[in-house]
Amino acid sequence: MTAGAPQATWICSDCGVIGPAAGDCGACGKGPLVDASQPVVREYLLEDDVRRREKHRQRLLWLTVIVMVSSYFGGCMMGNLKVAATLASIQGILALIFVSFALWFVLQKVFPAKSKFDFLKR
Numbered sequence: 001m002t003a004g005a006p007q008a009t010w011i012c013s014d015c016g017v018i019g020p021a022a023g024d025c026g027a028c029g030k031g032p033l034v035d036a037s038q039p040v041v042r043e044y045l046l047e048d049d050v051r052r053r054e055k056h057r058q059r060l061l062w063l064t065v066i067v068m069v070s071s072y073f074g075g076c077m078m079g080n081l082k083v084a085a086t087l088a089s090i091q092g093i094l095a096l097i098f099v100s101f102a103l104w105f106v107l108q109k110v111f112p113a114k115s116k117f118d119f120l121k122r
């Protein structure tokens with residue numbers, strides 16, 4: 001075998017599908033196929049994956065905040081003022097924060113961010 005230029009690997013920058021040649025993606029019709037044998041392109045795709053995962057985590061954090069705030073105020077409106085008063089203490093706030101992080105953690109496990117370009121890590 002001769003050591004030559006690495007063989008081009010055409011990957012859709014949008015959906016991560018591997019295509020046969022340069023051009024538009026046949027699977028999603030959105031992204032152009034980029035050559036992942038180029039280190040710069042590969043780095044860009046992996047960074048894109050990191051950004052996408054971070055965005056997913058942020059979305060789940062917001063979902064957690066909305067769930068926690070609405071269940072707190074929902075509990076208050078249902079007349080459960082004893083619970084509301086308990087949660088208004090330092091311990092209650094710490095417990096809310098702890099439960100929020102636990103919920104966020106569980107949501108991330110249940111709905112993990114899909115990475116499209118993980119196979120590029122070699």
Ligand SMILES: [Zn+2]
Pocket residue numbers: 012013014015016017025026027028029030031
């Ligand atoms: Zn595509």
